[in-house]
Amino acid sequence: xxxxxxxxxxxxxxxxxxxxxxxxxxxxxxxxxxxxxxxxxxxxxxxxxxxxxxxxxxxxxxxxxxxxxxxxxxxxxxxxxxxxxxxxxxxxxxxx
Numbered sequence: 001x002x003x004x005x006x007x008x009x010x011x012x013x014x015x016x017x018x019x020x021x022x023x024x025x026x027x028x029x030x031x032x033x034x035x036x037x038x039x040x041x042x043x044x045x046x047x048x049x050x051x052x053x054x055x056x057x058x059x060x061x062x063x064x065x066x067x068x069x070x071x072x073x074x075x076x077x078x079x080x081x082x083x084x085x086x087x088x089x090x091x092x093x094x095x096x
Contacts, residue, residue, distance in 0.1 A: 019072035029080035
């Protein structure tokens with residue numbers, strides 16, 4: 001009599017945080033800084049967010065998880081823009 005081996009091949013996929021994708025964060029920060037037209041900058045940012053949303057959704061993240069990732073990316077881009085201006089990292093509660 002042969003035995004049937006049953007395997008559970010399900011896996012949990014862990015997505016690398018987009019806020020830690022430094023090359024992408026820096027590229028977006030540089031591009032936003034180079035755009036002088038506010039409407040063009042908004043359109044570019046909306047495109048970046050839409051692309052990230054599609055990518056994260058295709059990996060199976062929930063809407064809440066995607067929103068957390070998008071806000072983290074937003075914060076990372078803002079901090080990178082401050083760093084590029086030589087402002088360093090502002091302390092909590094401080095503004096430049």
